[in-house]
Amino acid sequence: MELDQTTLSDLLRRLRRVEGQIRGIQGMIEDDRECTDVVTQFAAAMRALEQAGFKYFSATLTQCALDPDRAAANGYTADKLEKLFMQLA
DSSP states (O other): OOOOHHHHHHHHHHHHHHHHHHHHHHHHHHTTOOHHHHHHHHHHHHHHHHHHHHHHHHHHHHHHHHOHHHHHHTTOOHHHHHHHHHHHO
16 A cells, blocks of 8 residues: 555654664664663664554555555455554554
């Protein structure tokens, strides 16, 4: 399903932020930073990536609701959508 430009831009911005967080964690580990600080950053990066995934799924689900015939033609059945959601949950 195609995403509108606003949603696409938002998702890419979120993913770039997560990418930066991961690079930051790598640097923290290389610098032998305190475990508490590193784990806090891991948690923040995981939450940010999870939120990006939910945002992407939500946008896809919206597109499926707006054009159910196209969604069905692309194989987005209710069962498949549920399985995709459960992968994120």
